[in-house]
Amino acid sequence: MDVLLRLKRFDPERDADPHWEEYTVQADPSDRVLDLLHQVKWYQDGTLTFRRSCAHGVCGSDAMLINGRNRLACEYLVKDAGTEISVEPIRGSQVIKDLLVDLDGFWEKYRSVMPYLVNDEVPADGKERRQSPEERERFDDTSKCILCGACTTACPSFWSNPDFVGPAAIVNAHRFIFDSRDQAGEERLQIMADADGVWRCRTIFNCVEACPRGINITRAILEVTAEVEKAQGA
Amino acid sequence: MSLRLPDATATRRRPRTHDLDALVVGAGGAGLYAALELKRDLGPEARIGVISKLYPSRSHTAAAQGGVCAALGNTEEDNWEWHWFDTVKGGDYLVDQDAAEVMCRDAVETIINLEHLGLPFNRTPEGLIDQRRFGGHTRNHGEGPVRRACYAAVRTGHHILQTLYEQCIRHEVAFYDEYQVLDLQMPDGVGGPVTGVIGYQLATGEVHSFLAKSVLFATGGFGKIFKVTSNAHTLTGDGVAIVYRRGLPLEDMEFYQFHPTGMYKLGFLLSEAMRGEGGFLVNGKGERFMERYAPTMKDLASRDVVSRSIYQEIAAGRGIDGKDFVHLDVRHLGAEVLNKKLPDMSGFIRTYFGIEPLTDLVPIQPTAHYAMGGIPTDLDGHALADERGTRVPGLYAAGECACVSVHGANRLGTNSLLDILVFGRRAGVAMADEVRRAPDPQPDAVAERAVLAGLAELLEGMEGERPAVIRAELQETMFAKCGVYRNGALLEEAQADLRRLRERARHLCVQDKGRRYNTDLVEALELGFLLDCAEATVDSALARTETRGGHAREDFPDRDDVEWLKHTFAFRWSEGAPPRMAYRPVTITKFPPKPRVY
Numbered sequence: 087m088d089v090l091l092r093l094k095r096f097d098p099e100r101d102a103d104p105h106w107e108e109y110t111v112q113a114d115p116s117d118r119v120l121d122l123l124h125q126v127k128w129y130q131d132g133t134l135t136f137r138r139s140c141a142h143g144v145c146g147s148d149a150m151l152i153n154g155r156n157r158l159a160c161e162y163l164v165k166d167a168g169t170e171i172s173v174e175p176i177r178g179s180q181v182i183k184d185l186l187v188d189l190d191g192f193w194e195k196y197r198s199v200m201p202y203l204v205n206d207e208v209p210a211d212g213k214e215r216r217q218s219p220e221e222r223e224r225f226d227d228t229s230k231c232i233l234c235g236a237c238t239t240a241c242p243s244f245w246s247n248p249d250f251v252g253p254a255a256i257v258n259a260h261r262f263i264f265d266s267r268d269q270a271g272e273e274r275l276q277i278m279a280d281a282d283g284v285w286r287c288r289t290i291f292n293c294v295e296a297c298p299r300g301i302n303i304t305r306a307i308l309e310v311t312a313e314v315e316k317a318q319g320a
Numbered sequence: 321m322s323l324r325l326p327d328a329t330a331t332r333r334r335p336r337t338h339d340l341d342a343l344v345v346g347a348g349g350a351g352l353y354a355a356l357e358l359k360r361d362l363g364p365e366a367r368i369g370v371i372s373k374l375y376p377s378r379s380h381t382a383a384a385q386g387g388v389c390a391a392l393g394n395t396e397e398d399n400w401e402w403h404w405f406d407t408v409k410g411g412d413y414l415v416d417q418d419a420a421e422v423m424c425r426d427a428v429e430t431i432i433n434l435e436h437l438g439l440p441f442n443r444t445p446e447g448l449i450d451q452r453r454f455g456g457h458t459r460n461h462g463e464g465p466v467r468r469a470c471y472a473a474v475r476t477g478h479h480i481l482q483t484l485y486e487q488c489i490r491h492e493v494a495f496y497d498e499y500q501v502l503d504l505q506m507p508d509g510v511g512g513p514v515t516g517v518i519g520y521q522l523a524t525g526e527v528h529s530f531l532a533k534s535v536l537f538a539t540g541g542f543g544k545i546f547k548v549t550s551n552a553h554t555l556t557g558d559g560v561a562i563v564y565r566r567g568l569p570l571e572d573m574e575f576y577q578f579h580p581t582g583m584y585k586l587g588f589l590l591s592e593a594m595r596g597e598g599g600f601l602v603n604g605k606g607e608r609f610m611e612r613y614a615p616t617m618k619d620l621a622s623r624d625v626v627s628r629s630i631y632q633e634i635a636a637g638r639g640i641d642g643k644d645f646v647h648l649d650v651r652h653l654g655a656e657v658l659n660k661k662l663p664d665m666s667g668f669i670r671t672y673f674g675i676e677p678l679t680d681l682v683p684i685q686p687t688a689h690y691a692m693g694g695i696p697t698d699l700d701g702h703a704l705a706d707e708r709g710t711r712v713p714g715l716y717a718a719g720e721c722a723c724v725s726v727h728g729a730n731r732l733g734t735n736s737l738l739d740i741l742v743f744g745r746r747a748g749v750a751m752a753d754e755v756r757r758a759p760d761p762q763p764d765a766v767a768e769r770a771v772l773a774g775l776a777e778l779l780e781g782m783e784g785e786r787p788a789v790i791r792a793e794l795q796e797t798m799f800a801k802c803g804v805y806r807n808g809a810l811l812e813e814a815q816a817d818l819r820r821l822r823e824r825a826r827h828l829c830v831q832d833k834g835r836r837y838n839t840d841l842v843e844a845l846e847l848g849f850l851l852d853c854a855e856a857t858v859d860s861a862l863a864r865t866e867t868r869g870g871h872a873r874e875d876f877p878d879r880d881d882v883e884w885l886k887h888t889f890a891f892r893w894s895e896g897a898p899p900r901m902a903y904r905p906v907t908i909t910k911f912p913p914k915p916r917v918y
Contacts, residue, residue, distance in 0.1 A: 116674075201486055214431075265440070
């Protein structure tokens, strides 16, 4: 069947402003939106620019605003997207070219929350640290994050205040705050308690809707907020 | 549309130079572990850089699902010697046994180290790392399956990648994200030291010179030479091809693994863990056919055996509705196992097929998955210049792009993750030692000029074919003529096809003439890498007149230990000419070759 693909194009080397362009492509219902973008790039217009790699929802490269919602282009099928599909870059970051945005700020915020285990003590027997299945389960949800940016760039609080650390970074802080092995809890909670930390969340739930991994992000943010409050009360 | 060539003055200027102690190319598990070891070994002042054409968290290590094997013995008796035997047997005795010994012995300490670094393994009720079954891994030399695979849900690779990236951030490794590697710097040519690489910054279109006392290639595989593959779009054999072009050898390129349970037509993997948990294959008549091919291990026989069995069923007309696929049955595993232990796979099945694994049979076909061959290295990851074992000063390789050889003719499930960890780490340690002794690296002006000229030529090309058209034909050819089963006539056809495709690829039309994120140009460059990898694969496959592991010749159906218990080393003479083949004996220290029965 024919699908009408509306793509928001912008190449600052050639264009004064972003604009929509339309392409007709042949598609099967089981095709991914990413397949359609490839059809355009490979056989119609090689200048179309976007990021992608694994093409099955694990690498996190191809978050885009598709039919008005943040999704991974490789996880959204034509049978669900319909025969008229619009694709724009994710919002809140500078567009570099077509569907590809500047992610420097996104990575900077990720790195700012100490997204790594801090614990250099090794058990006396030289073996693994013990952790119960229940303790492991405590941060399972947030450990699924693939850093695609769909949540942060769907967040109205982030749009209105680009300094907000954003849901993705908080998710990755949560991953360590609730890991029984970590020893940097206080320091990380300090970062979260910053003016541009968890308090900027307005529980709008856009992040939950946008997450391709199904992470309950708002709950994670509220859990981190509760920890911050506990630490401040103590 | 106005066409803009790259700024001529910019290309004439000397490239921007980055001076480093050690450089890692590729940010998957092997590269990141090496970088972390380098930093831990040389201290915080050491200049350790990682360049990658992606952001590190996008690397394909993340796609590995089921687990990583180490004989921890946490849930039942196990020992690393059994793992060693399984690896040698799984590799159809082409494994270098000293290398596999190192891998299986070091596995235990390496997995423990990963836990210390933060990896969230699933746990036993006692709080130890949990373990499960995986194809080809057995108790006491084949008596039955053993729980050896350590896992983190079905996201083991994701967590390995994240944990190593996180610790690299913590230890302030310098990341150069979104740089395409284009060439090695070898100012004195073959025989002289490698002193760095030439990179292309995607964001700006600028060529950069990276100089380092020690360079690691950890650039991953080249599954994109095949039509149906589990590999990411970006797995185009960049490092492998660059080494080959420089006159250095590629080892055992004929051995390519087809994973039995790729999603039909899509090629993504449904992890072996689905069979490890009790799933099985059925043909069009509803028969559990693996019982006939592998009476003991059945659906958990090694991957080459299962993939060939599926092809034989299909060839005998017993595919589903007579077509080229069979079914994976996981319905009996129940919601608890499918949703808790195998959530990602169950999700793939629901998302991409729109069916329910609890009630529906899942269509699968073998998919091109893993290169056993690659850049030859010694046990420290040092790249080899020839079949006699001469080292290339300054150059290392680890992970899928390398061939140690621990996988021989067929890799066991989970051993790729183990390979990247053990040998990535060992390479890092060896490189640190080299950095302490090596002289300051000198730039390779000839390589710089050649890279700039090559880019200019591609960008100027106005008439020619689109890279995607040639790539699609390459992938068809390789899948049909150099796939699960091969024969002399088909391989000769593949050779001829590749010659024609290479000729056509001399004139490519790159439509994007811009400087920033010119992914059109990158795809043209990647096509060149793919053609080189495919050529080395087909030529090596044609030369090997036997069937062993992942290399199945219909015209030579038996393993031939008298003639072929040896590794292929393919050297390129000149572009388009057939490579020179040399051979290196297999290292056998413990297990004499035996017939392989599962």
